[in-house]
Amino acid sequence: MPRTEFHVETGCANGLIGKGVHMPNKIQFNSQYPCIDCSDEYWARAAGLIPAGTQTLAKGPGQYVNGVAPKYLQSGKGSHVWDVDGNEYIDLVMAVGPISLGYQYPAVDDAIKQQLACGISFSLMHPLEVEVAELVRGCIPSAEMVRFSKTGCDVTSAAVRLARAYTNRERVLCCGYHGWHDWYIGVTDRNDGVPEATRALTSTFVYNNLASILDSIDEQTACVILEPVAFTLPEADFLHHLRELCDEHGALLIFDEMWTGFRLALGGAQQHFGVRADLACYSKAIANGMPLSVLAGRSDVMELCEKDVFFFTTFGGETLSLAAAKATIIELCDKRVPEFLAFQGNKLKRGYTVIAEGLDMDYTKCSGPDCRTTITFDPGAGDPLELKSLMQQELIKRGILWAGFHNLCYSHSDEDIDYILSAYEDVLPIVKSAVESRDIKSYLLGQPVEPVFRTSTPSKPRMASRAADGNRAN
Numbered sequence: 001m002p003r004t005e006f007h008v009e010t011g012c013a014n015g016l017i018g019k020g021v022h023m024p025n026k027i028q029f030n031s032q033y034p035c036i037d038c039s040d041e042y043w044a045r046a047a048g049l050i051p052a053g054t055q056t057l058a059k060g061p062g063q064y065v066n067g068v069a070p071k072y073l074q075s076g077k078g079s080h081v082w083d084v085d086g087n088e089y090i091d092l093v094m095a096v097g098p099i100s101l102g103y104q105y106p107a108v109d110d111a112i113k114q115q116l117a118c119g120i121s122f123s124l125m126h127p128l129e130v131e132v133a134e135l136v137r138g139c140i141p142s143a144e145m146v147r148f149s150k151t152g153c154d155v156t157s158a159a160v161r162l163a164r165a166y167t168n169r170e171r172v173l174c175c176g177y178h179g180w181h182d183w184y185i186g187v188t189d190r191n192d193g194v195p196e197a198t199r200a201l202t203s204t205f206v207y208n209n210l211a212s213i214l215d216s217i218d219e220q221t222a223c224v225i226l227e228p229v230a231f232t233l234p235e236a237d238f239l240h241h242l243r244e245l246c247d248e249h250g251a252l253l254i255f256d257e258m259w260t261g262f263r264l265a266l267g268g269a270q271q272h273f274g275v276r277a278d279l280a281c282y283s284k285a286i287a288n289g290m291p292l293s294v295l296a297g298r299s300d301v302m303e304l305c306e307k308d309v310f311f312f313t314t315f316g317g318e319t320l321s322l323a324a325a326k327a328t329i330i331e332l333c334d335k336r337v338p339e340f341l342a343f344q345g346n347k348l349k350r351g352y353t354v355i356a357e358g359l360d361m362d363y364t365k366c367s368g369p370d371c372r373t374t375i376t377f378d379p380g381a382g383d384p385l386e387l388k389s390l391m392q393q394e395l396i397k398r399g400i401l402w403a404g405f406h407n408l409c410y411s412h413s414d415e416d417i418d419y420i421l422s423a424y425e426d427v428l429p430i431v432k433s434a435v436e437s438r439d440i441k442s443y444l445l446g447q448p449v450e451p452v453f454r455t456s457t458p459s460k461p462r463m464a465s466r467a468a469d470g471n472r473a474n
């Protein structure tokens with residue numbers, strides 16, 4: 001029923017925070033799971049009001065043990081966050097990527113405040129557009145020209161449109177997640193509303209599997225777009241061979257560097273692996289939490305944005321985000337942040353491996369590039385989602401916000417890393433006994449997490465000729 005009076009509630013109606021009804025948990029081996037009453041109250045208010053409850057799938061309750069994990073965060077400082085019930089955690093998610101330096105990082109926040117004092121959005125262009133574009137060009141090997149937008153899928157979609165215009169072809173091959181727009185989401189199983197004609201133009205391929213690309217690439221392929229590395233490292237010069245393959249077939253190579261940009265190296269995967277993409281897309285780490293995305297690449301392709309390819313948006317030059325990006329990039333360079341992330345991440349990876357091996361738990365691994373590693377469980381040991389849920393539940397009790405991966409920022413201190421490893425030492429024996437009981441569910445105090453949303457697997461080669469033959473392989 002619609003409300004008849006204007007009524008906005010803020011805060012938690014039960015007023016738990018600060019009233020001493022429950023002592024909020026801290027980053028320690030707490031005796032209790034955190035009180036999440038305020039979180040649940042907000043969640044109840046969102047029901048029937050916000051479809052899916054969340055604006056970002058990875059932040060929604062599907063990725064956290066419902067009944068145990070907090071649902072809403074209130075604040076953050078450095079590498080720590082506080083939920084709406086006042087519980088404190090070391091954050092290993094960092095806003096699903098954007099926080100590269102830390103919450104409330106002084107150099108960035110000061111830059112935002114200084115810009116705020118001058119204005120946010122203007123009626124003409126702002127010098128920051130030029131200054132940040134120059135900084136980006138200085139960091140990224142192939143960034144001959146640079147454009148800004150707000151979201152990751154803005155720039156992946158612009159890259160695909162540019163590739164289509166440049167090659168005068170329409171087919172797209174992709175691998176990984178690239179955003180919510182039609183050209184990509186059509187290949188997933190959540191593609192209602194995407195016209196069939198659009199779906200037919202995009203195919204997926206399997207990472208590290210050149211044969212799956214050869215199976216699909218043809219004279220109608222405008223581009224191959226991929227996350228150059230997610231958690232599986234490229235094998236047998238995969239990225240170099242892909243570069244060659246694209247050249248042979250006249251298709252553009254687009255790197256979606258949303259996760260790798262400014263983290264794996266300042267110049268992202270292109271710099272790290274020594275492979276040049278024609279176009280590359282960035283967001284997340286570049287502005288320490290402010291919404292900015294970047295499209296960069298070969299000038300003969302990017303120049304099409306001068307006129308024939310339309311890519312303009314009201315907030316593309318919004319200055320708080322550009323000021324944040326300028327301060328963030330300078331800090332990332334000065335402090336050599338990518339090296340720091342790799343160093344801390346490697347300590348976590350090695351530490352986890354040693355603990356798991358010491359407990360004879362060969363069914364769990366920590367893998368991926370050092371700056372962003374993931375914990376996986378072999379299905380032979382039990383349902384990986386239940387095991388992930390149990391690990392998350394127990395880490396949350398110990399004051400660690402964990403979604404199955406280690407996404408570090410410059411504020412993750414040695415103390416944080418040591419504490420996380422000590423929590424793994426405490427929690428992994430619980431996971432082991434759950435595996436041995438063959439009843440992992442009985443260890444869970446809430447609903448297990450759902451699978452992470454990725455491209456529907458396996459690959460779906462959809463060559464135009466095969467589709468016309470009715471032999472579409474999906």
Ligand SMILES: Cc1ncc(COP(=O)(O)O)c(C=O)c1O
Pocket residue numbers: 150151152153154156176177178179180227256257258259283
């Ligand atoms: C690799 C990759 N590409 C594209 C996107 C889409 O970015 P956005 O959600 O900002 O549109 C994401 C989002 O998580 C991503 O991880």
